[in-house]
Every structure is written in C-alpha cells, then in structure tokens.
Amino acid sequence: MDPISITSLILDVSDIVNRLIQYGKDVKGAKSDMRKLSEELFALRGILDHLSAQKSLEPPAYQEVESESSIPSNEEVMIRVLQTTKEFLDSLLKDLEPAESKLKNIKQKLEWPFTQEKVNAHLTRLERVKSWLILVLTADHAAVERDLQQEIGNLARSLTEDMRIRERERIQIANRELFQWMAPVSPANYHLRATQASKIASGKWFIGSHLKHWLRYGKRNMFFLVGKSGTGKTTLFAQCVDELTLMAAQNPNLSFAYFYCTMSDAASQIPVNILGSLIAQLSGSDASILDNIRSLYDSIPKSQAHKRPVDIAVLEDAIIKYASGQTQVVIFIDAINESHDPRNIESSLLRFAELATNIRVLVTTSSTMVLPQDSKADMLNISADMMSGDIQAYINHRVETDDTMRDLKPELKSEIREKLLKDADGSFRWTQLSMDNLCTQRTARAMRQALQNLPGTLREIYASALERVSIDDRYFVREALFWVCFAQDQVFANRYLTLEVINEAVVIDEECSTLDEDMMLVPPHILLDLCQGFIAQDKSGFVTLAHSSIKDFLTSDWIKSSRVSYFSLDPTTANAIMMRKCLTYLCLHNFKCGYAPKSDVYTRFKRYKGLHYAAFTWPKYAAVVKIGDVERSLVKKFFDTRHLPRQGNFGAWMQTLMPTVNEATIAATHPLYYAASWGMNSVINMLLEVDPDIDINAPGGRVGATAVFAAGNRQNFDTVELLLRAGADPTIHDPETCYNVFDLSLMSKWSGLREPLSNWLSDQDPEIQKKYRQYKPYRL
Structure with missing residues (x-):
C-alpha cells in the first residue's frame, strides 16, 4: 500500500466537504444528510489536525504492516487506523466524484448518490474512525491496543466488501451502453418466470447425479439435454441455474453464465445476442473479457452503434480466450431449438468445447442439429x-x-x-x-x-380447448393465434405486439380499407378469454404464447387432418401473409393524408395502436420472402401513394419510422433507398423492373447517402451485390462518415462486402481497377 500521510487524509476530508457543499447547492433534497455528514467530517478533520500537530506520533511514512503475530505497537495500530480511514475516505470520494461527461454531470447534480441506509452506514463508520483515532492518541496499554486492532480489522473487512460491491456497481454503470449494444437481452426476467414452477419440482434426479457428475468427472465438455416439447426442460433448467449460481458464489475459481432462448422474444433467438449476454455475465468475474469488444465498440460512432451488431466471431474469440485460462467456465443455454439460427449457435458452442480447455456447456433442446457424433458432446434424452x-x-x-x-x-x-x-x-x-x-x-x-x-395427450388437450371456441369467435381466435405465433419470428416485432395491436389486427382483412371504432372487439381484453388460455399478457403488456408447445401443435401435420383443422397454421406462407397484413394496414384510408404536422404525430400513434407494428415489421417480412403477384401489387399500391399530398400513406409510414425527420427528406427520397436499407431484395427487383431508368445512385435518407451505401452500412451484403449488378457505384462517399462501400469493406464487421466488390471491380475499366486494388489487405 502507498505510504499514508495525515496531511493527505486532511486534504481528502476537505475535498469531500467541498463536494458535499456543491451537492447542497445543486440538489434540492437530502439537506439533513449533507449536514450530518459534514459535521462528522469536520470533527474528523479536527482530530487529524491534532494528530498532525503531534509530530512525535507520526512516523516518516506509514506503511502496511505485514505481521500480526506479535502484540502490535502504538505505531502499528496508528498505521492500521490511518489505512482504514484512507479506504473509507476513498470510497466516499468515489461516490461523490464528478461525472465524466457534461450530460452525466447534469444528471449527477439532480441525484443525491446516497440512500438513507448508505448515509447511516457512513455516519456510523465516521463515528467509529473518530473513536479509534482518539483511543490511539490516549492508549497506553497493549490490551487496549489489541482490542482496538481487532475492531479495526472488523471494519476494514466490512469496508473492503462494501467497496468491492460498489466498485462492481460502478463498472456495471460504466458498461451499460456497451452491454446494450453487445447484450440487448437479459435472461434474468425469464429465469424469474421459470423459477416459479421450479420451486415445486425437485430436479434432484438430474442435478444430484447427471449434472454434478458431468461437471466434476465428465470427459466431454458439452452436454445436450434433449426432450420433447412440454416435458418441463425449462423448469429443470431453472433449477440447474440456481444450483450453479450457488456453486459459483462459493467458488472464486468458477465462472457461470446462462441464457434462455424463447419464442416470445425474437431478440433472444439471435446468436450474437446469446453470446453477448454470456460475455456480459462472465465479465462480472473478470472484466478483461471485454477488452477487445470495448475497443471495437469505441471505434464505432455512437450514433451508428445501435445499427451495427457486434461480429459473432469477436464474441466467440472472447469466450474461447477467457475459458482457456485457469478459471473453470460453465455455460447453460435453454431451448436452443428456439434460436433464430440453432445450427450456427450449436456450432459455436461445439467450437468452445473443442478449443477452450476449462469450459463446460449445457444445452436443452427438443432436437439437435449438428451432433452428437462430435467427441466433445454428451447427450441425455429425457424419458417419462x-x-x-x-x-x-x-x-x-x-x-x-x-x-x-x-x-x-x-x-x-x-x-x-x-x-x-x-x-x-x-x-x-x-x-x-x-x-x-x-x-x-x-x-x-x-x-x-x-x-x-x-384427454390422453397434450395435443388432445389443445384440440379440446379449440373445440370450445364458438363459431362466431373462431375467426378472431385463429387470427389472434396467427399473429402471436408468427410475430415472434421477426426481431423486435414482439416488442410492439400488445393486446391493443392484436385487437386491431384481427378485425382487418386484406379487403379492408378503413379502420374505425365500431369495428373493434369489446371489451378490449376479450381475446384473452376467447383464446382459451393459448395466449397470455406479460407484465409489460406484450402478448405471447402461453407455451412453446402451442406453436408446435398449431403448425403440426396432425392438426391439418384433425377435427380442429380450421386452426391449422402454415409456417411456410406465414411471412408473406404477415407482410400483406401489415401493408394492408398501412394502406388504410386513415393514413391517406400523409405525414402529419409534428404536433400531431404522437396523437396519431396514440389513436392507431397497430401503426408502429405494421411500419417496423412489414420491411422485415419483405426481406425474407419472395414476393408474388399479390404482394407485388400491394407494394406498388403502397409506394404509389407517395404521389398524393404530403406523400400519402408512404409519407405516414416514413414519419412513423422517423418521427423527427425533415419533411423534405421524405419527399426527396425514392423508395429504393429504404428498400436497400431494409434489405428488401424482392422489392428492389420489382422497383428496377417497373422503372428501368431509375437513378440508382440518387442521394437519399437524412444525410444523402446512396442506396448501395445504406445497404452496405446495414450489412445487407446480398442487397449490395444486387445493386452493384444493377449499376450502383460503390465509390461514392457517404456525406456523414466520408466513407464509401470500399472503406467499409476494410473493417472486419463489413468483410462480407469484399466478394461483391471484387466481382464489381472485375467488370470495371483498368483505371478504376488500379485505384481500388490498392486495398491490398483484402486483395479486392
């Protein structure tokens, strides 16, 4: 420990008092707390001033005492008191330190950083520190010094634990923006939900034998727990999470992270979100796992960070490097079959098991994609x-x-x-x-x-429930089940799927042209009752399936020829139907008037609950379907409305996506730009066919970028190749970043641009080839 001087402690006390005075000027509450802390600090300063005046009591430099085997001297006791006082004052200073940014500083001035519990704790410690210093000044007997030494040790340990917790909180706050980019989905809420059932079941048959034996003695690093839908895998998984959380708390050499994939949240199904969440949890044990990821994040303009997901290869390398050290790493992932890309996430996990020396990975699933021939994987099928x-x-x-x-x-x-x-x-x-x-x-x-x-089986129970739906309600129930089942297939779609949205969706068919209040279901919550428990509303107001097995049932081969075949859903046509339903909504006469005055934008959002959902999700569906004649006609009808006053329905869509966008931008930007930005390749082909003379390099969007740059920036690499074949110029620079598509390709996250750019270069004249083949790192 650095030498401790009484003078430095006096300066620290003065600094804290000054900051308390500043808080007193800026914070309206907590005046009494500030006064009490200031009084105790002034008293402490008085004692330190007295000590400073007694030069005979102050050794040249107070160093850390290493031995406690003998009776401590007066000087040694003083050293320990001063060390503890220093630690305490440092913790106070950290809590009161100015924020780094202007925005954070403004927020800090509006918030008193201490709860009443913390204030009382600080006051108690101040009183004890004062008492010790006074005792040191007056102590003449070794027995008194020994008792004081024990008290100092107790408080020192208390302060150490307190500072450790608070330092972890500070790191979490500092990492908040990084985690929002890297790990936008937290498994905590899903675990809380799953544990409600796990408190009833025991799970001892698996935890007590299979799990613990595999963790301690298993020769394979990966374990697949396989069971059909409805067997209670998630309930069992939650019990395993609780067990490993306890084990990690008791063993400093064990790091644990877990994740729940769920069809109720499409964002939880994306591999980069899964791995990002695992890293965020592991960073609590060792923050160095974030080093490379933080460097990558810091290199991205913050205005663009949320648009650019982290490269999954970076996440994989971070976990492998972390799990190749001395600490044992255990990772649990539930319902991997509900992942957006189960094959790739399984491959990533198998790579961990193969390359990292100290890792264990447990996965629950209803089926396996890659394996289990791999020597690094075990598998257990759950039996009755x-x-x-x-x-x-x-x-x-x-x-x-x-x-x-x-x-x-x-x-x-x-x-x-x-x-x-x-x-x-x-x-x-x-x-x-x-x-x-x-x-x-x-x-x-x-x-x-x-x-x-x-009923003898789960599907018979579901069929019996659907049979209870009255004939008059069957259409609404089927539509509601369709929306809830397939809205979850697109990222972020479920965040807009509230009961109010579904209530509007189920009353609109593809022939509908107007939405009015007389069409709405009453009362508004009636769908929850009509759907016989198949759907549920969570605490945030979003609607989800009550269980993942419901979608399996509704899309199964069995239901197609059953007595409830009316409710059968076809996943192969779902995206196209969802796209049509969303576009039908956006084409309603209700939005024919175009973009609204900015003062009326949020009034429109409040009135039409499905507007956000339709606006943000139809492009996602359009990006993954090959549009047919019906979809083509509907897209053309929608885009043609931009010739109406205030850009018609098209303008209303743009304003929904970007409520603060300049109206001139909406009017000046061709739909091709937005189709490229969203990766809607089928729509782009349609636009190019309809208008062969289209200016494919026309500036668009807020800053005047080209369509091909917008596609490249959003990592829509197939779209970039399509536009390049159609004559787009990748050498035009983006006005905001001053990059062109070639510049993007030099960064690892945009490495997918290199092949289409190389193909484009091969068709150019020699001068252009000579200029851009200088991008030698990737031999374009």
Missing part, C-alpha cells in the same frame, strides 16, 4: 421415468395447496394423484393443464367425471 418424480411433486403440491382441492376427501386426492401420474407420460405441460381443468370443476362428482374423461 426420469420426470415422474418431478411430476409427482407437482401434483402433490397442487392437490394440497389449491383452494379447489385441498379440502377434498383423502380418497379423491389419492385417485387424482394416481390417475395423473399414470397418464402423464413424462409431460409436465399435460399435467399442468389437466390439473387446471380439474380445478375448474365445482363439485367432487364433476371432478371425478372430468378425471375419467381427461
């Missing part, structure tokens, strides 16, 4: 016998705690237990729904009858 103990625990819990069942006669309780356990066949979901059905019965007789007539 394995789950029987957990299912029995769940049944017992419900029978003894549900209001409907806990007062039943023992004979009926026993009958329920035996019947459900016998017929469950390892399906946790079937057991849950069967129990829910029994709890709706109002008499013991009705319960016995329902028990004998329970």
